[in-house]
Amino acid sequence: MTTIAIFGVGLIGGSLALCFKGKPGIRVIGHSNRPESVDKYVKRGVVDDATTSMQEAAEAADVIFVCVPVGLLESYLAQLQQYKLKPGCIITDVGSTKASVVAAAGKLMGSDIYFIGGHPMAGSERSGVEAASSHLFENAYYVLTPQPGTPPEIVQKLEALLKHTKAHIVKMDSRQHDDIVGAISHLPHVIAVALVNQIRRYNDGNAMYQQLAAGGFRDITRIASSEPTIWRDILINNRDVLLRLLADWNGEIERFISMLQDGDAAGIEREFAEAGQFRKELPERRKGIITPLYDLYVDVPDHPGVIGHIASLLGGERINLSNIQIIESREDVPGVLRLSFRNERDVDMAAQLLRAHHYAVNV
Numbered sequence: 001m002t003t004i005a006i007f008g009v010g011l012i013g014g015s016l017a018l019c020f021k022g023k024p025g026i027r028v029i030g031h032s033n034r035p036e037s038v039d040k041y042v043k044r045g046v047v048d049d050a051t052t053s054m055q056e057a058a059e060a061a062d063v064i065f066v067c068v069p070v071g072l073l074e075s076y077l078a079q080l081q082q083y084k085l086k087p088g089c090i091i092t093d094v095g096s097t098k099a100s101v102v103a104a105a106g107k108l109m110g111s112d113i114y115f116i117g118g119h120p121m122a123g124s125e126r127s128g129v130e131a132a133s134s135h136l137f138e139n140a141y142y143v144l145t146p147q148p149g150t151p152p153e154i155v156q157k158l159e160a161l162l163k164h165t166k167a168h169i170v171k172m173d174s175r176q177h178d179d180i181v182g183a184i185s186h187l188p189h190v191i192a193v194a195l196v197n198q199i200r201r202y203n204d205g206n207a208m209y210q211q212l213a214a215g216g217f218r219d220i221t222r223i224a225s226s227e228p229t230i231w232r233d234i235l236i237n238n239r240d241v242l243l244r245l246l247a248d249w250n251g252e253i254e255r256f257i258s259m260l261q262d263g264d265a266a267g268i269e270r271e272f273a274e275a276g277q278f279r280k281e282l283p284e285r286r287k288g289i290i291t292p293l294y295d296l297y298v299d300v301p302d303h304p305g306v307i308g309h310i311a312s313l314l315g316g317e318r319i320n321l322s323n324i325q326i327i328e329s330r331e332d333v334p335g336v337l338r339l340s341f342r343n344e345r346d347v348d349m350a351a352q353l354l355r356a357h358h359y360a361v362n363v
């Protein structure tokens, strides 16, 4: 029997618990300081057992997942150090930054207790156990940052366990992780928040900004709704990397300013073409890094039956729809539906079918 203890049964900890729970030979214990949370985890069936005693959970565990906000990781590791952990116990975390926690763990761990940094590259703007899902990590990358001294069989043991997440494991150095993830995750969160706040300030003077905000604004700003305390910790922790990235970002914006000042149409076109090409080459369907890529937009009359009609047309042709969203861009006039598909073939077939039924479709 492998006993897994999870500290912080929120979005990520809860999703891991759901991946492990019920698998042969695995028992999952969740920990929270709050008795009401402990009851909730068990009632919702996220864990086998839950406790408010950190010591009890830690000392029973073969593998410990620390899934708390980044700013608390080091104090959790220090606390774990106080307990009589099982020999061979593996401690891992899921924090969005890796260099500082790996450095702290190196100082703390005793003999026959192993720390391996971890970071599943999947998540959501939502938080808490209510948002947890056993599918969250499917096809996403899951970074591990073992130290050169970590015995290979220990790393293999963790990798074998993580197979239950259906994620792809990738190993890298913790500092390299923070450089890359700073660029592809932390910087975009800063940009999304700054952009939303810029528009929010305009909107204070004229509420039409919010009303007209349509698909483009929603697409680029979803992550601005992420949990503030989680992101406060991540940004502060990775601040040196972010300050460098933001200086480069200023350079990108300056280039756009110059192109606009110079009326450099070819330059602007080139920027879009190059960006579009790179984005097209992003790994397809890597859940968590990028969600459905194959979207089409349908103008729809403002009546309730239309969504059902479109869904049954697609279903009738066995075209798999992976998501449907009403874009509330206009009041009292026809709206726009965004339909998302898993592959190019499905989106093309859907466009053809809907046009044949006189819908106005934009791919």
Ligand SMILES: NC(=O)c1ccc[n+]([C@@H]2O[C@H](COP(=O)([O-])OP(=O)(O)OC[C@H]3O[C@@H](n4cnc5c(N)ncnc54)[C@H](O)[C@@H]3O)[C@@H](O)[C@H]2O)c1
Pocket: 007, 008, 009, 010, 011, 012, 013, 032, 067, 068, 069, 070, 072, 094, 095, 096, 097, 119, 120, 121, 122, 123, 124, 125, 126, 127, 128, 129, 227, 230, 234
């Ligand atoms: N949200 C994402 O998309 C994402 C993706 C990958 C990794 N991560 C990392 O996973 C970790 C957990 O993030 P999450 O999104 O699951 O957050 P969450 O808010 O959903 O869960 C955090 C958990 O930590 C617990 N916790 C314990 N002490 C706390 C305290 N003092 N303040 C707040 N929470 C406390 C909470 O009860 C909760 O169970 C973070 O280190 C984060 O960087 C997040």
Ligand SMILES: O=C(O)C(=O)C[C@]1(C(=O)O)C=C[C@@H](O)C=C1
Pocket: 095, 096, 120, 121, 122, 123, 124, 125, 126, 184, 185, 186, 223, 226, 288, 289
């Ligand atoms: O999809 C989202 O909402 C996310 O923010 C997920 C995301 C990301 O930026 O890609 C966020 C933080 C993580 O540490 C890993 C993944």
